[in-house]
Amino acid sequence: MRTVIVSGASSGIGRATAERFARSGDHVVNFDVNPPATDQSGVRxxxxxxxxxxxxGQAVNAVHTERGRLDVVVANAGISVRHGVLELTEAAARTIVDVNLLGVxxxxxxxxxxxxxxREGVLLATASVNGLRGYPFYADYNATKAGVAALCRTFALELSPHVRTACVSPGAVLTPMQLAEYTQEMLDDVNRRIPAGRHAAPEEIAEMFYFLASPAAxxxxxxxIVVDGGETAGATTSAYGTGGRSAE
Incomplete structure (x- = not known):
């Protein structure tokens, strides 16, 4: 039985990922500021x-002390706020950087x-296709996700061959965070621009994390690893509502 930590596992991709590992018999711990809305079988x-x-640091050490080892850690906790660069505040930007980048x-x-x-272990994280391209109204979020990919490469170079790293960059995923920020019209517009014709389900991203933690990887x-339904394959996807803005 592996010991697995997943941050931000009370909802969305994190919840689906924690439950995927738990179903395989792993001991899974969810690090989150909020409790899950409903019970998670096999996830503490x-x-x-x-x-x-x-x-x-205290929480990681507590899990290790209790279990005697750490096998897989998925740094998934993340937040985003839709705002233009001209309206972005220092407090908002620092909060997003603290959680999305420094938290990882x-x-x-x-x-x-x-x-x-x-002398073994797997470090995984949730990045985003937003870190691979320009995307309006999410400057701070985009920058943190590009940073996660850079951390992934750096940790791999420093910790190999004993510890492996990887990050998953999802495209559009139908999570509570996405639903909170987008109207149905915006969601439909995004779906039309994705070759697969739809958003991913959180469980599809969870399966990629499970694979990356397996001996097969x-x-x-x-x-x-980009999981986006072909969204970035042809560089044809443009963001919703990218009209010109002026500094007045």
Whole structure:
């Protein structure tokens, strides 16, 4: 039985990922500031704010002390706010960077200490196709997701051959975060621009994380895996509502 930590696993991609590992018999711990809305069979929730470096370190150490090892850590916790660059505030930007980028860095760093001592482990994270291209109204979010891919490559170089890393860059996924930010008209517009004709389900992204943590992926490290239904294949997808803006 592997010991698995998934951050931000109370909803969306994180929840689906935690439940996928739990179904295989793994011992799964969910680091999230919010409890899951409904019970998660086989998944234990710990209240952890990934932006709090001290709290992350304490939580990772607690899991390791209890279980004796860490096998897989999925840094999934993330937030986004739709806003233009001219309206972006320092507080909003720092919050997103603290959670989406520094939260991944800290969780991976703490887990890596234990994994290097045991000479094996897998570090995974949720990036985004937004980190691969320009996308309006999400400047801070886009930058953090590009940063996650850079962390993935750097950790791979420093921790190989004992610890593997990979990040998954989803395209449009029908998560509570997506539904909160987009109207139905916007969702329909995005679907028309995706070759697959739809958003992904969180469970489809979870399956990629499960594969990356499996022996079948043991020769993969430092890689960013795009799961987007062909959205970025032809560089034809444009964002919703990209009309010109002026600084007045």
């Amino acid at each position: 929730w710990m209240e952890v704010d990934v932006a709090d470096w001290t709290a992350v 860095l800290r969780l991976w760093q703490c887990a890596a200490w234990h994994m290097m001592r045991q 043991r020769f993969m490290t430092g890689q960013e």
